[in-house]
Amino acid sequence: MNDRDSRENRIHGSEIKPFGYYACEIPNHFHCVPMHWHREFELNFVREGSASFICGEEKFDSAAGDIIIIQPNVMHSVYPRESIHQVYDTLVFRYEIFGGFDSDRAIAACIKPLITGKMHIPTHITTDHPYYAELEMMMNNIFSCAKGDTPQLDLLMRSELLRLFWLLETEATVEHDFYELGEAIRPALEYIAEHFQEPITVKQLADSVHLSESYFMHQFQKQVGFRAVEYLSHYRINQACKELLSTKKSVLEIAFDCGFRNLSNFNRQFRKITGNAPTEYRKKFAEESILW
Numbered sequence: 001m002n003d004r005d006s007r008e009n010r011i012h013g014s015e016i017k018p019f020g021y022y023a024c025e026i027p028n029h030f031h032c033v034p035m036h037w038h039r040e041f042e043l044n045f046v047r048e049g050s051a052s053f054i055c056g057e058e059k060f061d062s063a064a065g066d067i068i069i070i071q072p073n074v075m076h077s078v079y080p081r082e083s084i085h086q087v088y089d090t091l092v093f094r095y096e097i098f099g100g101f102d103s104d105r106a107i108a109a110c111i112k113p114l115i116t117g118k119m120h121i122p123t124h125i126t127t128d129h130p131y132y133a134e135l136e137m138m139m140n141n142i143f144s145c146a147k148g149d150t151p152q153l154d155l156l157m158r159s160e161l162l163r164l165f166w167l168l169e170t171e172a173t174v175e176h177d178f179y180e181l182g183e184a185i186r187p188a189l190e191y192i193a194e195h196f197q198e199p200i201t202v203k204q205l206a207d208s209v210h211l212s213e214s215y216f217m218h219q220f221q222k223q224v225g226f227r228a229v230e231y232l233s234h235y236r237i238n239q240a241c242k243e244l245l246s247t248k249k250s251v252l253e254i255a256f257d258c259g260f261r262n263l264s265n266f267n268r269q270f271r272k273i274t275g276n277a278p279t280e281y282r283k284k285f286a287e288e289s290i291l292w
Contacts, residue, residue: 017154019093021146026051026088027080028285030242031274034235035077035189035224040092041114042070045139049086052079054225055123062086065132067125067139069168072115075186077224079234089143097158110169118175121168131167138164185209185223188216196236197259202228236260237273244282251278 026032035054046066053060053068055076062068070076072095080086095115098107113119125135138160145157191208192200205228206216220228236258243254255266255278270278 015096018096019091019146019157021143021149022090022092024086024088024090026078026086027274028085031238032080032234033076033078034238035075035231036193037073037075037186038092039072039115040094041072042068042076043091043093043139043142044068044070045089045143047087047089050081050084051086051088052081052225053077053124058123059225060124062088062124063126065127065136067135069121069123069125071117071120071123073117075189075223079225089139089146091142091146093161098162110165113174114165119169120173120175121165122171134167135164138167184211185216185220188220188228189224192232192235196232196239197257199259199261200232232259233269234273237270240266240270240278241274241281244278245285254278 024030044067046062046064046068048064050062050064053062053076055068055070056074061081095107095111098104098111114121122129125132129135141160142157142164145153145160187208188205191205202213202217205220206213209216211219217228220226220231224231226234240254240258243249243257244251247254249257251266252263255263258266260266260269267277270276270281274281276284
């Protein structure tokens with residue numbers, strides 16, 4: 001696997017605290033979470049509203065109360081639905097939170113297969129799940145511990161996460177020859193992440209995955225949910241959102257930094273995707289942080 005920039009580079013936690021907690025609201029805190037992957041587990045608990053998720057082969061709209069579990073190395077994205085916002089808690093954690101593989105047969109047999117992709121637990125859990133009441137209690141305990149942020153609460157959170165996986169593995173499926181659907185177009189996403197500041201053509205993206213342009217365009221839309229040119233625009237605008245909130249650069253500088261060569265086109269695309277002009281966005285969300 002090529003560790004380029006479609007792998008998320010943000011560090012979640014530290015060696016002594018192997019997790020990161022984020023209170024999120026989309027599209028208000030950030031416009032979207034573009035297609036990416038990381039080596040950590042990700043746990044999302046939807047408090048209110050809805051958004052559109054792509055997690056590996058699955059595409060779905062969330063609802064209040066939903067639990068979304070993303071296993072390591074799975075391509076995933078979150079986009080807002082028109083005129084709807086979503087408030088949700090996110091916990092991103094490394095397997096080290098459970099201890100080492102070598103000294104514990106339970107972790108080796110039950111957690112390691114989730115990382116390698118040989119075992120799959122449910123990704124999207126709704127309020128209709130037969131164990132939902134118990135799962136909801138676990139979610140509230142896990143995120144209360146993450147927010148409390150003490151060594152003692154880390155211990156309780158670890159036990160709740162182990163209990164969560166123990167319960168969900170009663171529904172697990174095992175695939176010895178697992179091949180992630182998004183693997184075929186991953187190099188194209190990595191190419192966009194590395195070269196988004198430059199002009200990019202569909203041919204360049206197709207060449208990066210050694211496919212014909214027509215087959216590449218079909219596969220890209222099937223696996224990502226957007227046409228390649230649409231995804232590129234979303235990726236660039238999301239980068240612009242970050243710069244607007246984290247730097248004092250002018251709108252013109254940011255537009256050029258993010259691959260636009262025409263300010264009026266940048267402004268038009270920005271408003272189309274975020275619903276705000278760049279200056280309005282900066283003023284409105286200047287105090288917020290960005291997850292991705």
